Amino acid sequence: MNPTILITGGAGFIGSHVVRLFVTKYPAYRIVNLDALTYAGNLENLRDIEQAANYVFEKVDLLDAAELERVFQTYQPDGVIHLAAESHVDRSILSPLDFVYTNVVGTVNLLNAAKKQWANSFEGKRFYHVSTDEVYGALGETGLFTEETPYDPNSPYSASKAASDHFVRAYGETYHMPFVLTNCSNNYGPYHFPEKLIPLFINNIINNKPLPVYGDGLYTRDWLFVKDHAVAIDMVYHKGKNGETYNIGGFNEWKNIDLVKLLCKLMDEKLGRTTGTSLQLITYVKDRPGHDRRYAIDATKINRELGWTPSVTFEEGLSQTIDWYLQNTEWLEHVTSGAYQQYYEKQYAS
Ligand code: NAD
Numbered sequence: 001m002n003p004t005i006l007i008t009g010g011a012g013f014i015g016s017h018v019v020r021l022f023v024t025k026y027p028a029y030r031i032v033n034l035d036a037l038t039y040a041g042n043l044e045n046l047r048d049i050e051q052a053a054n055y056v057f058e059k060v061d062l063l064d065a066a067e068l069e070r071v072f073q074t075y076q077p078d079g080v081i082h083l084a085a086e087s088h089v090d091r092s093i094l095s096p097l098d099f100v101y102t103n104v105v106g107t108v109n110l111l112n113a114a115k116k117q118w119a120n121s122f123e124g125k126r127f128y129h130v131s132t133d134e135v136y137g138a139l140g141e142t143g144l145f146t147e148e149t150p151y152d153p154n155s156p157y158s159a160s161k162a163a164s165d166h167f168v169r170a171y172g173e174t175y176h177m178p179f180v181l182t183n184c185s186n187n188y189g190p191y192h193f194p195e196k197l198i199p200l201f202i203n204n205i206i207n208n209k210p211l212p213v214y215g216d217g218l219y220t221r222d223w224l225f226v227k228d229h230a231v232a233i234d235m236v237y238h239k240g241k242n243g244e245t246y247n248i249g250g251f252n253e254w255k256n257i258d259l260v261k262l263l264c265k266l267m268d269e270k271l272g273r274t275t276g277t278s279l280q281l282i283t284y285v286k287d288r289p290g291h292d293r294r295y296a297i298d299a300t301k302i303n304r305e306l307g308w309t310p311s312v313t314f315e316e317g318l319s320q321t322i323d324w325y326l327q328n329t330e331w332l333e334h335v336t337s338g339a340y341q342q343y344y345e346k347q348y349a350s
């Protein structure tokens, strides 16, 4: 029998790339995309594949346990790739409980639905939880997060993701549910919601709006092109060992201010503006509370055991990303209308 895979959060940024990869690469699989379509979920992200014969969409909230059970009974998935989450750190500071509900309670609801459906046998089944490097806390000037780094989450977002990781491992230990888990660094690329640093700044440069750099701008993130993350997820889903964790990262650390300066340079070139024009938009603003100083991933294990390595350089990926946003202004206009404006005013009020 051909496998059915349930992908949650498939209408979001990373999820849409994962759904696209699985639907096109595995025509014999049935891919069920389960998503509540929150502000971050958008079916426009999947227009090119939504008519595919092996693709089904289900609008379901992870908090609706009965609906989750119905989806499991209807499709009887062999595997779950769980990406649905509240994903933005600044929103978690404004509204922590939303993150507890979706990321913690929602994940446990999903685990329960899978456990019930797979009660007869876990043979050939797999629960894959997609998580973040933020569970490890903050690094100083040196060092890398490995799979052995102790959890030390600092934001309500990372605390909720850490809790969901613990629940997945607990279901593995307690009920013997087969699982794999990955913790990935910062993604960037097409369909990234413009509340996150790179798409927010691209959108603001297009519209000649200030670029709000938090604090001293010397915070460091490790950036990975989203399509490389999707490839890693495919490898871990198919070849990862049960009960294992794999860290995923780009070996690509950038201080925020250096990244913003590179972005300004590329945007000026692509928009035909005089060099230095976008730099003038940089505005230092008050810092994010509890801002983690540095993240950096040691991705040696996934490289050594599964042969995964990033394929796109940062300059190539960033250039492709900017081109995508410049060619998809309608998408940007749709996602930045309505509620986005209220969020923006609240978050960036001085
Ligand atoms: P996103 O915010 O772009 O998308 C989240 C998706 O989940 C949306 O489609 C949304 O509609 C859906 N969703 C939210 N609440 C839901 C609910 N209650 N029920 C059903 N669906 C719901 O997020 P993303 O950036 O694509 O991240 C996807 C996953 O990867 C998350 O679990 C996140 O923690 C993790 N992650 C993200 C990054 C990153 O850099 N973006 C890095 C590492 C890990």
Ligand code: DAU
Pocket (backbone or CB within 6 Å): 087, 088, 089, 090, 131, 132, 133, 134, 184, 185, 186, 187, 195, 196, 197, 198, 200, 212, 213, 214, 215, 219, 220, 221, 256, 288, 295
């Ligand atoms: O590390 C993985 C995580 O990366 C994911 O788990 C999260 O879902 C994802 O949102 C991302 O979290 P960050 O907080 O690192 O990403 P964000 O784009 O919000 O911020 C990146 C850096 O830029 C961070 O140091 C804060 C800073 N920043 C961000 C915004 C939105 C600014 O200086 N100004 C801004 O306006």
